[in-house]
Amino acid sequence: MVRPQFAKLPAEQQQAILQAALNEFAAHGFHDASLNRVIDAAGISKGSMYYYFDDKADLYAYVARTELAGLIEQVGMLPDLGAGDADTFWSLLEDYYLRLMRALTAAPQLAALLRGWAAAARSPEFQSAQAALEQESVPWVMLALEAGLRVGAVRTDVPPPLLIAAVMGMGEAIDLWLVSQQAKDEELPELIKLVMGMIRRAVGGDGA
Amino acid sequence: MVRPQFAKLPAEQQQAILQAALNEFAAHGFHDASLNRVIDAAGISKGSMYYYFDDKADLYAYVARTELAGLIEQVGMLPDLGAGDADTFWSLLEDYYLRLMRALTAAPQLAALLRGWAAAARSPEFQSAQAALEQESVPWVMLALEAGLRVGAVRTDVPPPLLIAAVMGMGEAIDLWLVSQQAKDEELPELIKLVMGMIRRAVGGDGA
DNA sequence: CCAAAATTAGACCGGTGGTCTAGACTGGTG
DNA sequence: CACCAGTCTAGACCACCGGTCTAATTTTGG
Numbered sequence: 001m002v003r004p005q006f007a008k009l010p011a012e013q014q015q016a017i018l019q020a021a022l023n024e025f026a027a028h029g030f031h032d033a034s035l036n037r038v039i040d041a042a043g044i045s046k047g048s049m050y051y052y053f054d055d056k057a058d059l060y061a062y063v064a065r066t067e068l069a070g071l072i073e074q075v076g077m078l079p080d081l082g083a084g085d086a087d088t089f090w091s092l093l094e095d096y097y098l099r100l101m102r103a104l105t106a107a108p109q110l111a112a113l114l115r116g117w118a119a120a121a122r123s124p125e126f127q128s129a130q131a132a133l134e135q136e137s138v139p140w141v142m143l144a145l146e147a148g149l150r151v152g153a154v155r156t157d158v159p160p161p162l163l164i165a166a167v168m169g170m171g172e173a174i175d176l177w178l179v180s181q182q183a184k185d186e187e188l189p190e191l192i193k194l195v196m197g198m199i200r201r202a203v204g205g206d207g208a
Numbered sequence: 209m210v211r212p213q214f215a216k217l218p219a220e221q222q223q224a225i226l227q228a229a230l231n232e233f234a235a236h237g238f239h240d241a242s243l244n245r246v247i248d249a250a251g252i253s254k255g256s257m258y259y260y261f262d263d264k265a266d267l268y269a270y271v272a273r274t275e276l277a278g279l280i281e282q283v284g285m286l287p288d289l290g291a292g293d294a295d296t297f298w299s300l301l302e303d304y305y306l307r308l309m310r311a312l313t314a315a316p317q318l319a320a321l322l323r324g325w326a327a328a329a330r331s332p333e334f335q336s337a338q339a340a341l342e343q344e345s346v347p348w349v350m351l352a353l354e355a356g357l358r359v360g361a362v363r364t365d366v367p368p369p370l371l372i373a374a375v376m377g378m379g380e381a382i383d384l385w386l387v388s389q390q391a392k393d394e395e396l397p398e399l400i401k402l403v404m405g406m407i408r409r410a411v412g413g414d415g416a
Numbered sequence: 417c418c419a420a421a422a423t424t425a426g427a428c429c430g431g432t433g434g435t436c437t438a439g440a441c442t443g444g445t446g
Numbered sequence: 447c448a449c450c451a452g453t454c455t456a457g458a459c460c461a462c463c464g465g466t467c468t469a470a471t472t473t474t475g476g
Contacts, residue, residue: 005454031239032331035433045456046434056433115330122327123240125433158402162385166406169381170374177373194366198374202410213423243464253425254465264464333464 001132002062006052017042017052021063026112030060030120061129064117065136067110075103078140082147086205089153093144094196098189101178105188111179118172141168152205163203170199209340210270214260225250225260229271234320238268238328269337272325273344275318283311286348290355294413297361301352302404306397309386313396319387326380349376360413371411378407 006014020041024033035056039049053059078096081089104111117133120126141164148154154163174195183191214222228249232241243264247257261267286304289297312319325341328334349372356362362371382403391399 029330034431036431047436047455047457050434051454119327119330122237122323158406162382162399162402165381165385166378166403169384170378170410172381173373173377174370176377177370191370194370195374198366198410201412202378202406204409242462244462255424255426255467258465259423 001054002058003052003054009052013044017044017049018063018066021059022067022109022113025060025063025116026109029116030057030126031123033060035059055125057126057129060120060126061132064113064129064133067107067113071100071103071107071110075099078144080147081144082150084151086151086153089148089151090196090200090204094192097196098192101175101188101192102185105179105185115176115179153200154203155205158203167199167203170202209262210266211260211262214270217260221252225252225257226271226274229267230275230317230321233268233271233324234317237324238264238334239331241268243267263333265334265337268328268334269340272321272337272341275315275321276344279308279311279315279318283307286352288355289352290358292359294359294361297356297359298404298408298412302400305404306400309383309396309400310393313387313393323384323387361408362411363413366411375407375411378410 006017009017017038020038023041024038028034033056035049036046038059039046042049049059053062075096076099079092081092084092104114121130145154145160145164149156149160178188178191178195181191214225217225225246228246231249232246236242241264243257244254246267247254250257257267261270283304284307287300289300292300312322329338353362353368353372357364357368386396386399386403389399
């Protein structure tokens with residue numbers, strides 16, 4: 001976990017480190033990113049870096065968490081999905097997804113970071129960072145799933161973990177494809193609609 | 209590409225190298241596997257290794273290709289999917305998938321290898337090996353998709369690349385989940401049925 | 417039999433993530 | 447002021463990585 005000493009740093013130096021790390025991780029992914037380059041770019045020494053962070057994964061987790069928090073702040077919280085009926089559920093989800101993708105195409109470095117995250121997730125040294133980030137994202141997915149089950153928007157004949165695995169995998173691959181497409185902004189809603197339609201067909205309740 | 213010199217080696221030494229590499233790659237994935245350990249385990253020198261193979265990715269590709277060939281030999285070729293109707297298409301695919309998964313649970317090292325492949329696919333140094341292997345697997349998927357379109361088993365309102373991305377992503381995630389489940393052999397058919405059902409709902413034609 | 421070619425051994429290279437020590441700075445106390 | 451404990455920094459150092467290279471050895475063929 002990031003050391004408390006880091007928080008005491010002047011804001012500008014925190015920014016310098018964070019920016020250097022973001023640049024490096026976004027450009028090279030987790031594994032191929034070089035801590036030495038980050039250190040040079042940030043203008044600090046190795047000793048200091050390891051005084052602020054446990055290790056490479058810790059730095060990555062910190063950067064990802066910080067940037068993610070910024071994204072969520074920008075996009076807003078996920079609305080309450082459990083209020084209406086199944087159609088509302090899916091339409092709310094689609095809206096939110098669209099907003100997320102819009103924000104991500106506006107922040108390509110963060111998008112690259114998340115892509116790299118998916119790629120690096122299976123890797124022993126990354127496990128600790130993985131666990132930390134998952135504790136923030138998985139409950140999120142669980143809540144959505146629960147809400148979906150409650151309003152009958154999600155099928156009940158498949159074990160929930162399998163549903164989650166399927167949706168996450170599909171989502172990851174599709175995100176990758178969407179980003180690689182560099183779809184124009186006006187095509188995005190149509191594509192998202194297709195995508196959510198596929199997900200809904202796969203995991204949606206009987207009526208859909 | 210693997211050098212012709214390798215083929216001239218006594219079969220037992222080829223086996224030793226292949227086995228050492230398989231052990232290492234299956235245990236640690238592509239990135240975290242150590243060529244030095246492979247060399248030690250195989251009892252050859254670095255010079256020889258680089259005399260037989262271009263680089264690490266080349267060795268990986270060779271191992272994967274060889275093991276994969278063994279798997280396909282065991283499971284048999286994919287049957288002709290374009291002969292019957294949509295239901296036949298999906299049922300043939302389900303059968304084949306089930307046989308594949310059975311063979312994979314019987315060969316856990318190969319399963320680990322393929323899992324690691326997916327994880328390492330995005331990585332600059334892996335690109336060459338990736339390209340070589342994809343030229344064998346992608347046409348395979350394309351053919352299946354084409355057959356599916358022909359018999360009306362696959363929806364036509366989604367761009368094919370998006371379909372492929374979705375199915376591959378879903379498949380990858382689900383495979384991972386199935387393996388992690390260590391499902392008993394008698395549960396497997398039921399799970400596969402659920403899985404193929406999800407895929408069919410997502411990408412299947414109107415009637416299904 | 418010997419030269420040329422094929423093959424092997426392993427030192428070596430620049431790089432990696434991570435550790436460690438020597439010292440610079442700081443604030444508090446006699 | 448002097449001293450000192452605690453905090454922080456610089457960068458040498460470590461083991462290891464994938465990959466290169468050269469010198470020696472073995473095999474081949476005329």
